Amino acid sequence: MDLALRVLVERADLHGWLTQEDVLEVFPMAASDNDQLSHLIAALRLKGIQVFTQEKTDEPDVELVLGEPEALLTFEYVASDDTVSLYLKETALTPLxxxxxxxxxxxxxxxxxxxxxELMRIIPGERDLESCKELDALIQDGRLAREALIKANTRLVVSVARRYLGRGVPFLDLIQEGNLGLMKAVEKFEYQRGFRFSTYATWWIRQGIVRAIADQGRTIRVPVHMVDRLRMVHKASRELEQKIGRTPTAQELAERLDLDSSKLNWLLQVTQQPVSLESPVSGEDDAELGMYVEDITSPSPAQITYENMLRERMDEVLGTLTPREARILRLRFGLGQDRPYTLEEVGQKFGLTRERIRQIESKALRRLRQPSRARLLRDYS
Structure with a gap:
């Protein structure tokens, strides 16, 4: 909460005031805990910061999507096969x-x-049919009210979903996840608390959308709590850039968030998205990114040249030995073979004992140590 307070105080210094929406945006968990929200607002007011709330206003809580109300209500320019626009048109027809x-x-x-x-607690035979019908009528009426409350706030879902465009999840999917969060908000809303429903529902809508982005928006899944922390980092970066008039350095951003530089760098690395090696390179015909990325598992051209020269020089040195000695050394050290052979295996190939093979190998190695032959391999030692 201390970090959230610092961010809110700096935002208040920038704008001169705060709204309840600003508080919930920085500290979203307070939306589900009214006591915590009240404590946070009281702490801000003690610091002389004016916090505007929406409990006593009859004005709608959410801006109309696409700007002015007329922009939602007139869709002559929308193609009939544009699913998103048709959905926006339908939500616009529902009054706030x-x-x-x-x-x-x-x-x-x-x-x-x-x-x-009450209906679930009824024991068969204890209540008359008329009472059960009355309870059932109340349940049916509640379902109609639930549908009406959900439908009237679908525009709020669209407004929240628009803030998360470009996060790897299609817009309609963001709206769908937000609608699921809206349904949860309807189930859990307690009007006795005195808050507007839109204020309460925004947190649930945002949670549904953020969770969907964490699950679907990245090739490598990022935990939901990490998505929230990254969002706070980006928000602090934008506010700091607006305040100082330039892009903040990593050190300035770390001080703003009260984080170690190493921790901040790690968080920024998490935001990096993997790129396919088959991605096309602009300006190049049929060129792919993988063509320009070094394969560190393959030997370099210099290494290949070095090994070829060593192989040629080794063949030259072994050519000074007898064919049998050269063959035994090649088998024993795996030169030109898939693996080194044991004395027993080499002996079987030549029809000799392992001791005899060892003697021939020792003699061949002594001959290779002679200065005239060793000089040829000195540059490769």
Whole structure:
């Protein structure tokens, strides 16, 4: 929480004030814990920072997607096969809820939950049929209210999903994951707390989208908590760049986040995406990235040249021995073979005992140590 407070204080110094949305963006876990959120806001106000909340306003909590309301309601320019635009058009036709309408739907959902619990506790024969029908009617009414609350806030899902474009997950998939988070928010929302539903739902929507990006957005999966930390790093980098007028250095960013430089460098390395070796190279016909990447597992041209010269010189030196001596040395040391051979294996090939092979090998090695022959291999020792 100390790190979140520092980030919020610096943001307040930059803008002069904060909104509740700013607080939840830096410290999203507070959305599910109203006591923690209240404590955080109180701590900011003690520092003289004005925090605007949305509990007492009837204005909608989310900006209309695509800018002005008319941009959503007029789609003559949209192709009929554009799935995203058709979905946006459908969400635009659903009016936003006033505070009273939102509370009314939330109460109907809460009554339906209570009716469902009572219905499950009923022992057959203890209640009359009329009472069961009344409870069932409340449950059905709650389902309708749930659908209405979800549908009225689909525009909020689109607004949140737009912030995560370009993270490796298609826009429609982001919306779908956000809708799942919206459904969870409807199930867990407690209107008695006094918060607007959109404020509460934003955290659940964001969690669903962030988890989807962590699971699907990268070739190598990054844990959800790491995605949140990376998001905080990028946000701090943007705010610091706006404040100082240039791209911050790694040291400045580490000081801003109160992290060790090594830890920050490790976090930045996590953000790197793997690139396919088959990726085309711009400006080159049929050229792929793999053509320009060194294969460290293969020997270099210099190493190949060195080995060829050594092989030629070895053949020259072994040519000064008898054919049998040269053959035995090649087998014993694996020269031109797939592996070195033991004395027993070489003896079987020549029809000699292993002791005789050892004697021939020793004699051949002594001859190779003579200065006239050793001089030829001195440059390769």
């Amino acid at each position: 809820l006033s505070l009273e309408e939102e509370l009314g739907l939330a109460k109907r959902i809460a009554h339906a939950r209570q009716a469902k619990r």
